[in-house]
Structures are given as C-alpha cells and as structure tokens.
Amino acid sequence: MILELAEAGACPRDLVGGKAANLAEMTSAGFPVPEGFCVTTAAYRQVLAHGEGPRLLGELASVPPDAAGRSASRLRAHVLTVPIPERLETAIVEAYERLSPDGPVAVRSSSTAEDLPDASFAGQYDTFLGIRGAGEVLAAVRRCWASLWADRAVRYRATHDTDLAPTIAVIVQRLVDAECAGVLYTANPVSGKRSEVIIDGAPGLGEAVVSGAVTPDHYRLGVEGETVEGPEDGCLTPSRLSALAAVGRKLERHFGAPQDVEWAFDGEGELWLTQSRHITTLFPVPESEELRAYWSVNVYQGISRPFTPMGASMIRERQRGMAVYMTALGFSEEITDVDGWLYWDITEGVRNPAKRSKMAAFADSLAAPSGRIVEQLGRDRRFPSVPSGHDAPPKKRRRRWERMVLAWLWPDRARAEVVRDGERRIAAFAGPAEATADERLSFVESVRRDVCRIEADLPRDANTAGATGGQLAGRLLRGHVDESEVAAVFRGVPHNPTTEMDLALWRAATAIRRDEEALRFLLETAPGELAAKQLAGTLPDVIQQGVAAFLTEYGCRATSEIDFGVPRWADDPEPVFAMLSNLLRAEGEGQDAETRFEHAAAAAEARIVELTRRLPVTELHRAVLARFLLRRSRRLRGLREFPKFCLMRGFAALRTQLLLVGEEIVRAERLEQAGDVMFLDLAEVREALSGRDFQATVAWRRRLWERESRRPRVPSVVLSDGTAPALEADPGSGLTGLAAAAGVATGRARVIHDPDGARIEPGEILVAATTDPGWTPLFLTAAALVTETGGMISHGTTVAREHGIPAVVGVPGATALITTGQVITVDGSAGTIRFGEESR
Structure with missing residues (x-):
C-alpha cells in the first residue's frame, strides 16, 4: 500500500492517482522532482471499507449528481473519524521516517479524478506543507482522503461529468526550502x-x-x-x-x-x-509552422458541439460540393479536423485583398461577426498582403433570367417542381428493406455522395428567384425605403419546412391542451419517461398519435442536426416532449403561434403596399414592379430551408441503414452498441464488418467527444498560435450586432446553452451562442432572439423573421454579458440591445 514515488510510474493510474503518476513519470524522465512516497488508493479503500463506509458509498451511488452533497458530507465525516488500520499506520510512519525523520514534508492529494486531459481539478483537493512528525503526517494523510468529499470537489466532478465516486492516493514528499x-x-x-x-x-x-x-x-x-x-x-x-x-x-x-x-x-x-x-482550457487548433488563420465550420453550421467522426466525414463530403466556390473566396479546399472541431484555413482570403471582402461578406451573412474579424485580420501586420493581380476572379454563372422570370410569373408551379425533384431524389435514398449488412453498407457507400450534395444538386432557379426578387425590389425602392423595412416584408413567409415544423408541433400541443387528462399527464411526467412510453406505444392516444404524426414528418431533425452522427428526434423524442411541455405552458393573449404567424403574414402584405406607395406618381412603374417582385419573392422564400430539410431526410435514411449494419457488428462483438458506428467512418465500418474489433477505438473517441462537448465557448476564428481574435464589446451603453429581424421587444433574458429540455416563458428573450433548426420551436414563445453568431441568411435568423420576432445576431460575448432574468430591449431594426426598460 506504500510505494516509493519513483516506482509509481509503473503502476496503474487508479492505484496512485493522477498527480503521483505524473510526478513519477517526470522522475523517470530525469526531471528534478523532490523524492517521496505514495500512499496508494488501496490504503484509502481499506480505510473506507470499515464501519459505515460501504453503506455510505452505496447511498451516494443511489442519488443524482446534483443531490450528492449530503451523502458526500457523511463520507467526509466518516473518513475523518474511522480508525486507520494498525499495519497501514505503521507503514506510513516508517516511510516518513526513511524520507525525512522529523523533517518538514509536503502532503499532497493524488486522486484518480485529477490532472485529467480535460479537467485539472486544480485546488479541489487538499495539500499540506511544512508537516513535521509522524502524528502530523498521519493527520494530513487523513485530511487529504477527506478532501475527496469536500463540497467543492463533489460539485466540480458533477459539473465535469467525471466519476462521482473516485478514489484517492496521497503523496508525501521532501519539502523544498x-x-x-x-x-x-x-x-x-x-x-x-x-x-x-x-x-x-x-x-x-x-x-x-x-x-x-x-x-x-x-x-x-x-x-x-x-x-x-x-x-x-x-x-x-x-x-x-x-x-x-x-x-x-x-x-x-x-x-x-x-x-x-x-x-x-x-x-x-x-x-x-x-x-x-x-492546461485543460486551451481550445484545440490546427498546428502550423507559420501563423495561419482558421474559420470554424462548427460556428458556420450553427452548432456549439464537436462533430462525431461519422458526422465529420459526411460534412467534408458535403463541403467538397462547394469547393470551387469556396476556394474562389480564399477558403482552403479541404477541412481540417482537430478533436471534432472542423476548420477552413482562411489565410489566403485574409491576405488577398481581392478575396478578403468577398470572404468577409460571405462569413458575416452566415456567422457574424466572423466577417468583421476577417477584415480586422487583413489589417494585421502578421498577415502581409499578397499580390492579387494574378488571381482570376471567380467565374460568375450566367443568371438564367428567363427561368427566374418564369418562377416570378408562376411561383407555385416553380416551387412544386423543386419539391417534386427533391422527393424523387430522397426516394432513391430509402435503401433496401431486406438485405445483409454487407449489402446495406454497400448501398450507403454508393449513395453517400448524392445525399451529401443534394442541396447543390436541387434545381436552384426558383430559390434564387426568391432571394433575387427581394434584392431587385430593394434597389427599385432605394432612396425611399431602408433595408430593414424591406426585411420586414419577409415575416410570415409560407412554405418554409422549418417554420411548418414549428407550427406542426404547436398544433400537436393545441390538441393535447383540449384533453385535460392528457395535458395533466404530459406536464407531470418527465420528458425522458414520456419518450420511453412513446417508443413503446403506451401514451394516451392524443399524445401518442400527435407526436407520432409529428415524428413521421420531422423525426429526421435534431439539435446540431448537420452532424450525421447525432441521434434524430425519431431515435430519441425526449427533446420533442420537452418542447411540447414548453409550448403547453404558453397560455394567454397573443400566444397562439398560428394566429401570430397569420398576423405576421397579413402585416407583411400591408407593408408591401405601404412601402411601394412611398414612390412618387412619376415612378409608378417602379412601384408596380417592386410590389410584384416582393409578393413573388414571399411565395418563393420558403425554399431557402427546403434543401437543408432534404439533406436531413437523406441523412435519416442513411442512418437507418448504418444502424442496422451496426447491430450486425454488435452481434459479432466488435462494437458495444449499434450507435457506435457514428464514431467510425465508412471505411472503418467496412473493416469492422470484415472482422476488426473497434471497441477500444470507439470508447476512446467517445470520451474525447464527451470531453470536447463540455467546452463552454467555440471561437469562430482562431489562429494557429492558439489566439482567438475577437471584436471588443463595450456593455456600458448596450450591445450591438447585426440587425437580422425587424421589430423591438423588451423582456427578461433567458440565456440557453442547449435547447434540449430548455424552457422559455412567453415574453422572454432567447439569448444563445448560436442556433440551428433544432432551436426554432423555442421561437414560438420567445419575444426576441439574440445570438453571438449568425447572419442574414443563417437558418435561425431566417426562421426568426418568419415567426415575426425581432433578432439581433453576431453579438460577441452575448451569453456572458447578458444574464438570465435581466431586462433587455432588443431592436432588431437597429441591431442594438439595451439594458433595462426601454424609455417611452
């Protein structure tokens, strides 16, 4: 139970703890470490096995992490009072006398939950310096054991999702004078x-x-x-x-x-x-001999978690379809993956003045303020400009004006053609109903590219006509109308799959609300339990059928859905029940989402008339054309979200096939569960099917993914030296960002980091780092939206406009500078957030 410190390096970490293992390794490598000995975890276990120890440990295992404090305090009291076995006490005293008889020593904790790659536990466990004499050493060892159950250490373990009941060793070292x-x-x-x-x-x-x-x-x-x-x-x-x-x-x-x-x-x-x-807080960045700049694909896609390995491989395939366009703007052709965080190398665009402005505009349209950071880096002397004279401008595809004109003249027909094309493509992704695992995997391999590039392969003319129509109308109205007023015209836009999803969930909630017994059951039952009953088919009919219908249409979606490896709502409907619970608590005047959407559409139509009437009579022809283009643009704007919805349906179809392959690999005992295939790529799935055991590989990758998922912030732009350039924010008089959805709203802020299970009261203002379609059901009760990243054409802001709520995006540090419960006023027309009530 007692080891010389130099010997601890050859021992398992669960015997000597993290600190002792590191010090022993340093000693063997020749670093100057004071000599000492280690009281191993076996000694701690022996002490804990006496008296009430086993019962108290069992009690701790039976309570949830957030309720572990009382059980931990009892364990701490037990460790401080239970007798130390005589043989162990003698061994500790003899080791101390060999090291430094009556001399000063340092007594340090060395827990198995300490000095981990993702959690340092700095200061969580006790250290005692200047300890003299056998009695003081024994007392200090006991207090180190007890510090394992200090309130701060228990809370830290719960926060970092590490072992709630670790063990602990103790190091005794000669004290350096x-x-x-x-x-x-x-x-x-x-x-x-x-x-x-x-x-x-x-x-x-x-x-x-x-x-x-x-x-x-x-x-x-x-x-x-x-x-x-x-x-x-x-x-x-x-x-x-x-x-x-x-x-x-x-x-x-x-x-x-x-x-x-x-x-x-x-x-x-x-x-x-x-x-x-x-150092556990450093964000992973690509390594490079020279200073380079990178833009986060995670931020661009609106997700704040790392990609799973399968998700990363799929997103790379998807982005290859954009390679010609992206490289013309100065982005690297390939994406770099560091621990699930994906990056484009943007150094060329930063250094090339001809590309920089276009790259910045593209970045800000999707994830402001990334573009402003790109412009800022362009002025940084560490990124000297390169001559741009030899850079051929990207070839512009000739606009098919005649096809856009046809789309404007017959918008419903044009939209229907796109939808039919999408349905035809998706039907080809269904895969075999009856097949061997090898045949299923071969099918996935054969259609993977088509699925990942469906957005680029769908007909674009009608979609382009929807965006171009609004732009042309804005030019016709220039001088009489500002941009934010034109943007207000696109509230309550029809035929958007994401908006339709939100309204479908609202209708399911409305049906449940009419059944008092079902309503009470849903509100009184935890979402996880409801999800289990849904999958088992045992919920009350109005809930079972309503959610089943919703999942049939939208079960392909999820939070962070662009990551292929993330479970869909059809796989795990718990988030759907959490959102339903949120909607069912939204009662009162003005809370009916369908009515609000209809009012937004009517107000937008009235706005078109009002704006076009501002032109003088002498420019009547411009007013008539602008009115025509705005109305037609509204009819086509819903297609903005359709390609992404098709991609999600394709992803869901391929996931179904891959999970069935995973089940076969599990039966062969080469994976632990079917979902583990998401921590491989397709080539590795093929190897697993052929006989290679990937259990250890998946376990390591899953731990890495879980570790990285706990990072609190994701920088949009990083440099290879580790710095994350950012725009300074001054909260003194308020915050500014991109005016993304017109309107003004005052309310209490609700800062949310994960939408799954989140609750937002009617009238509260949603504040988040970023959003994707999985967040949008929260928009039904939110009064306004504030995000740290986002752009005019990002999914979250598009849906915010269509729901008619003000939005300001690209606000650096919003989730830290704004606190839950704080009253703020969001002006989605001016792009400002002010603290406190708006003066009237």
Whole structure:
C-alpha cells in the first residue's frame, strides 16, 4: 500500500492517482522532482471499507449528481473519524521516517479524478506543507482522503461529468526550502497563445501563489524565451526565467501538450518541479509552422458541439460540393479536423485583398461577426498582403433570367417542381428493406455522395428567384425605403419546412391542451419517461398519435442536426416532449403561434403596399414592379430551408441503414452498441464488418467527444498560435450586432446553452451562442432572439423573421454579458440591445 514515488510510474493510474503518476513519470524522465512516497488508493479503500463506509458509498451511488452533497458530507465525516488500520499506520510512519525523520514534508492529494486531459481539478483537493512528525503526517494523510468529499470537489466532478465516486492516493514528499516558487504555463492560458510562456512567482512557498494568497510577480516570455513583460526587480532573474522556460518546453514535448507546472528554487538556486499537468482550457487548433488563420465550420453550421467522426466525414463530403466556390473566396479546399472541431484555413482570403471582402461578406451573412474579424485580420501586420493581380476572379454563372422570370410569373408551379425533384431524389435514398449488412453498407457507400450534395444538386432557379426578387425590389425602392423595412416584408413567409415544423408541433400541443387528462399527464411526467412510453406505444392516444404524426414528418431533425452522427428526434423524442411541455405552458393573449404567424403574414402584405406607395406618381412603374417582385419573392422564400430539410431526410435514411449494419457488428462483438458506428467512418465500418474489433477505438473517441462537448465557448476564428481574435464589446451603453429581424421587444433574458429540455416563458428573450433548426420551436414563445453568431441568411435568423420576432445576431460575448432574468430591449431594426426598460 506504500510505494516509493519513483516506482509509481509503473503502476496503474487508479492505484496512485493522477498527480503521483505524473510526478513519477517526470522522475523517470530525469526531471528534478523532490523524492517521496505514495500512499496508494488501496490504503484509502481499506480505510473506507470499515464501519459505515460501504453503506455510505452505496447511498451516494443511489442519488443524482446534483443531490450528492449530503451523502458526500457523511463520507467526509466518516473518513475523518474511522480508525486507520494498525499495519497501514505503521507503514506510513516508517516511510516518513526513511524520507525525512522529523523533517518538514509536503502532503499532497493524488486522486484518480485529477490532472485529467480535460479537467485539472486544480485546488479541489487538499495539500499540506511544512508537516513535521509522524502524528502530523498521519493527520494530513487523513485530511487529504477527506478532501475527496469536500463540497467543492463533489460539485466540480458533477459539473465535469467525471466519476462521482473516485478514489484517492496521497503523496508525501521532501519539502523544498523554497527561496522563490510559483507556477509556469507553457502556453498563455488566457489568450490561448501557444508561443508565449507565462510565469508567476513569489518569495517563499509556491502554495501562496497557487492559492491566491499573494500577488505574484508576473512574467510573459516570447517564443525564444525572451522576457516580453515582467518586473525588473522581481524574484526571478533572467537566467532563472530562461531555465524555467526551457524546462517548460521539455515538459510540453514529453507530455505532448501545453503544461501547467508548479516549481520552486531552493536556497542553493536549484530548480525543483512539484507538479505538471495539461492546461485543460486551451481550445484545440490546427498546428502550423507559420501563423495561419482558421474559420470554424462548427460556428458556420450553427452548432456549439464537436462533430462525431461519422458526422465529420459526411460534412467534408458535403463541403467538397462547394469547393470551387469556396476556394474562389480564399477558403482552403479541404477541412481540417482537430478533436471534432472542423476548420477552413482562411489565410489566403485574409491576405488577398481581392478575396478578403468577398470572404468577409460571405462569413458575416452566415456567422457574424466572423466577417468583421476577417477584415480586422487583413489589417494585421502578421498577415502581409499578397499580390492579387494574378488571381482570376471567380467565374460568375450566367443568371438564367428567363427561368427566374418564369418562377416570378408562376411561383407555385416553380416551387412544386423543386419539391417534386427533391422527393424523387430522397426516394432513391430509402435503401433496401431486406438485405445483409454487407449489402446495406454497400448501398450507403454508393449513395453517400448524392445525399451529401443534394442541396447543390436541387434545381436552384426558383430559390434564387426568391432571394433575387427581394434584392431587385430593394434597389427599385432605394432612396425611399431602408433595408430593414424591406426585411420586414419577409415575416410570415409560407412554405418554409422549418417554420411548418414549428407550427406542426404547436398544433400537436393545441390538441393535447383540449384533453385535460392528457395535458395533466404530459406536464407531470418527465420528458425522458414520456419518450420511453412513446417508443413503446403506451401514451394516451392524443399524445401518442400527435407526436407520432409529428415524428413521421420531422423525426429526421435534431439539435446540431448537420452532424450525421447525432441521434434524430425519431431515435430519441425526449427533446420533442420537452418542447411540447414548453409550448403547453404558453397560455394567454397573443400566444397562439398560428394566429401570430397569420398576423405576421397579413402585416407583411400591408407593408408591401405601404412601402411601394412611398414612390412618387412619376415612378409608378417602379412601384408596380417592386410590389410584384416582393409578393413573388414571399411565395418563393420558403425554399431557402427546403434543401437543408432534404439533406436531413437523406441523412435519416442513411442512418437507418448504418444502424442496422451496426447491430450486425454488435452481434459479432466488435462494437458495444449499434450507435457506435457514428464514431467510425465508412471505411472503418467496412473493416469492422470484415472482422476488426473497434471497441477500444470507439470508447476512446467517445470520451474525447464527451470531453470536447463540455467546452463552454467555440471561437469562430482562431489562429494557429492558439489566439482567438475577437471584436471588443463595450456593455456600458448596450450591445450591438447585426440587425437580422425587424421589430423591438423588451423582456427578461433567458440565456440557453442547449435547447434540449430548455424552457422559455412567453415574453422572454432567447439569448444563445448560436442556433440551428433544432432551436426554432423555442421561437414560438420567445419575444426576441439574440445570438453571438449568425447572419442574414443563417437558418435561425431566417426562421426568426418568419415567426415575426425581432433578432439581433453576431453579438460577441452575448451569453456572458447578458444574464438570465435581466431586462433587455432588443431592436432588431437597429441591431442594438439595451439594458433595462426601454424609455417611452
């Protein structure tokens, strides 16, 4: 149960804990680590096995994470009072006397839930310095064990979704008589810059720096170890700073990732290392020898989670269909994947003045303020401009004006032709009803490209006519009408699949509301339980049939639906029941979504008349043509969302086939569950079907995906040195963004990070980092929308306009600067958010 620290490196992590394992590895690699010994987790388990320990552990396992506090406090009290077995006590005392008889030691916790790649647990478990004598050592060891159940540690484990009942080892080390100590980061933990070293140091023991008890000397070093920032009369000399930077870089190379290091110089000037762990907060970025800029595909697609491996492979295939257009704007031809975060290399567009403005306009139309950041980088001296004279402008396809004119003249016929074409293509993706797993996989392989490129393959003329008609009308009205007024014309647009989905869910809620017993049952039952009953077919008829009809039409959709690997609502309808519960609580005047939509459509028609009447009589011909184009554009605008809906239907069809293949691989015991195929690509699924066991691979990838999913923020633009350039936001007088949907609304903010299970009260203002179609049912009760990214043609803002709610998007840091419950006023015409009640 007692190991020399140098021996701990050869032991499993669950025996010695994260800190001891790292220190042992550093020792074996030749880094200067103070000698010591480890009281292993086996000792802790032996202590916990006595008395009430087993019962208390069982009690903890039976409660949900958010209710674990009381059980944890009982465990803590137990560990502090239960007797330590005599043989264990003797072994600890003898190891201490061999190390430093009556001398000062450091006693440090080393939990199995500590110093993980995605969660450092910094400061969550106890450390005791200057401990002297066997009695004090035993008491400190016991207190380290008890710190496993401190309130802060239990909450941290619950927040980071790690093991609620880990074990803990304890390290006892010779205490360094520190002249100066502190912490070292081999990358800037604030800016993310990998080429900077940050060092904080103060005289005496390093614990004072780590705990925040003193204000340390702060140093920032450059890539060559030169001091960029720091006091001239601080506790560290240039030679010591250089030595720290050098050892930090060695540790980074050894562990393969930027490190957070604790260090100390003793009175003889010798450097000692007392800890090294991953810096867990750095966002993953592509590595490059030269500085390069990247745009996040995740942000562009409106999702704040990493892609699954299958989803990443599908999105790459989808984007290849856009490669000619995208490369003409300065985007890289291929997408880079770093831990599920996908990036375009945009360095060429940033450096090329001829491409930069077009790239910026494209980026802002979908995910503002990305485009403004691109323009900002173009002025950065680190990205010198390249000559653009030899860059041939992208070839513009000749507009088929005659076909657009036909679409304007007969919009319903033009829309119907697109829908028929889409249905024909989707029918070809259905796949075999009866087939072997090999035949199913072959089918998926054969149609994958067609599914991923269906958006580009659908006829575009009617869709283009819908957008172009509004643009031409705006030009005809220029000088008499501003852009936001033209945008207001496109509220309540018909034939949009996403809007129709939201209204279908509202109708299902309305039917349930009429049945008092069903209404009460739904509101009193958890969404997860309702989903299980739905799949089992045991819900009250009005709920069962209403949700089944909804899923038949829209079960292909989901939050983050562009990721092929994400379960659809048909697979797991729990989010649908959460949204239904939200809608069923929306009662009162003005809350009927269908009525609101009809009113928005009527108001838009009246707006067309009002705007075109502003032209003088002498320009009557322009007014007549503008009115015609706006009305026809409204009839065709719903097609904006149709290609994406077709893609989701195609994805759902292929998922059905792949999951059946996954079931066959599970039966062969090469995967644990059918859904594991989403953590492979198609080539690997083929290998699994042929006999290769992928269980370990999938388990690792799933842990990585879950780790990355917990990241709180996703930067839209990042540089290869780790920095995330951003536009400064001043919340003093309010916030500004892109005016995306006209109107003004005042209400209490509701900041939501995940729509699945979220609730928004009628009249509240939805504030989110980004949205995709899976968020839009929340728009039915929201008074307005604010997002950190988004553009005029992104899915969320398109649907917000059609539901008639004001929207301001591309507001940097909105989810941090606005808090739930805060009263804000959103002006979707001016693109502003003001705090407090709007003056009248």
